Amino acid sequence: MNQEVTTAQINLENRSYEIRIAHGILGDQREFLDWITGDQVMVITNNVVQSLYLDQLKQALPGKHVEEVILPDGEQFKTLKTAGEVFDKMLAVPLDRQVTVLALGGGVIGDLSGFVAACYQRGVGFIQIPTTLLSQVDSSVGGKTGVNHSSAKNMIGAFYQPLRVIADLSTLRTLEPRQFSSGMAEVIKYGLVNDPAFFEWLEQNIDSVMQHDRASLTEIIRRSCLNKARLVEQDERESGVRALLNLGHTFGHAIETVTAYGPWLHGEAVGLGMLMAARMSTLQGWLKDSEFLRIQSLLEKARLPVNPSKDFRPEELREAMNRDKKVLAGKIRLILMQGIGHAWICQDYDPKALQQTLEEFAIG
């Protein structure tokens, strides 16, 4: 009934797992039953995803005792308080240590559910069913789970790996185009970080990707996950090379912070952040102007913002960057590029290049 399943293997010793990529697999019981060892299942989702996919998922869970928690949609509910309410519900049933938590939704649901699974009775089984492009290519690899604090994002959490990830391409049909583009920013990032051949592949195939061609979608998810996995495998707890994945994120988080997480989607902010990192790299003489233009063009074809924005001023961004948790001993560490596909962690740059970049892109 289904097309063949494409897999990406994540190797983390006894926490290794597979990402399963195909169209229409979220309702396929063969994908789940060997991985749900107990009788109890806890599905965590939000009200939007629930109406679209919960019934289909439940068809894949015959004979299981299925509990569900439906959260309101939105990042503002990714809090310790919400996690506490989920624990209350789980303990009221009560669910035992053999329960498997299923996260059905985007990054907010995945991060919160993973944290709940990590902490419930000190850790229970966890399967991710990411329903957005961003969560399929980003949070499905790396084991970062957690909730936000009112003062900053992702401050409370755990490194916790899922049993497997089910990436169903069919869920991307219901995704808003802006959300799809937001996921594309992370896809392009993997090319820029350390896979120049993937960047070229994207340049050649961006139209079919944007038209949701199944084979192209499968390829961007598979290759993004494998690229992320190779870095995570070397550095599970983020002390070294994994930081390369933050390309565009220090600028991007600053954009999100100063705009109060309102008009800019995460990937839109990261997309512009990558372009800023590229611009700063050209100012340092590390990236060719022609490469900057290729990056700008690909982002544009992915329908991501590439123009200077009036939404913020240079000094606002600078201040937000200084508060970022990646600041070590007061010095802003940035991920810059020495050519497409060659990102590096840079603490030794000309402050004027940073200032000029901020002034060029922040024109509010």
Place this chain on the structure above:
Amino acid sequence: MNQEVTTAQINLENRSYEIRIAHGILGDQREFLDWITGDQVMVITNNVVQSLYLDQLKQALPGKHVEEVILPDGEQFKTLKTAGEVFDKMLAVPLDRQVTVLALGGGVIGDLSGFVAACYQRGVGFIQIPTTLLSQVDSSVGGKTGVNHSSAKNMIGAFYQPLRVIADLSTLRTLEPRQFSSGMAEVIKYGLVNDPAFFEWLEQNIDSVMQHDRASLTEIIRRSCLNKARLVEQDERESGVRALLNLGHTFGHAIETVTAYGPWLHGEAVGLGMLMAARMSTLQGWLKDSEFLRIQSLLEKARLPVNPSKDFRPEELREAMNRDKKVLAGKIRLILMQGIGHAWICQDYDPKALQQTLEEFAIG
């Protein structure tokens, strides 16, 4: 200035650490400075321990930025809400990812602080300074951290290992005698579980232990930690042999539950629970009557309760046992003994032996 430091090595691959045992080391900066890599330290303690030992500990932290959270004393504060308040405090400073959390206190402080360290920015450094015998011989090994839920204890938590454990014998001088005896229940447990030679050593040395002889205290802490470590090393996430450490705990938790965690200290309940497990083992023909009497005698010399109690009825205990999280598929799994020093996980026992044991010890 100090006596020599005795150590117990806990081997868990890249999460290995040392338990340091000596009199008066909690104020010794040599014990800390190599293990605190950043400038920031967060001490979590309670109001009772604070007045006794916080100043001394701070002398061991010259040049560090020391923040402190003083919690009220008591298990009722070991909650997700309290953890949230600690996160609020840490983020208000703000403390960065290089912070080291120091847990100064007994099991409640250790469990909560370990959970906070595990979750703060997805994991920061953590040093335990257990100030009770129970926490020195029990929670200093195994990495179990967490908080209680209103419905049950330790339901929310993480497995998270400390950088090292500083067990200062001098803190035992200020411990109430009943609390010391409560710790002795866990010490005796290690002999019963898999170290018959240690049980015999305890029989011969119980008087000097109860008189707080330093060499004897050092030996019980070292040997208890190593015994626990050998089981934890085989089974870090508690799927098998580690369950042996629950000897006496299914009965004991039931006693604590039905008495609403009031009159019975944890170790007192576990001590009587071990005696009940011993009695049940004799009824099954697995333990000699003479061995039962040796166990009873040692518990009594450690000033632990060994008599049938009017505080609870058999059916109350039975019901509480059925709700315990170690119940697999509705069947109570018990740790019983085939001789002193030979505990085993038993699901195949005569229900009448359990019933008779409950009736003999619960006479309320």
